[in-house]
Amino acid sequence: MVLLHPGNPTKAGSAKLAPRRFTKLDGLRVGLLGNTKLNADNILLALGDLLKERYAIKEVVHYKKPTFALPAPQATVDEMVERCDVVLAGVGD
Secondary structure, eight states: OOOOOTTOHHHHOSOOOOOOSOSOOTTOEEEEEEOSSTTHHHHHHHHHHHHHHHSOOSEEEEEEOSOTTSOOOHHHHHHHHHHOSEEEEEOOO
């Protein structure tokens, strides 16, 4: 497992992260994408609640892939791009 520190990717490893468009979560629309594995939705929903408590999130939107073995359908990806500023993907077991 490799852990990355968003503020300093070299701190935890040599992987380079994508450029950050946002510096805070206040006012953003956050998408949560579950992979249908056991507990993924529970973890993501709890994370969404925690983010709403700590930040002035504009909206939290929950999505679910039809199966963990395949990428999200293009229609779901398109909706996330249109509707969300940030998307968190979650895996659960």
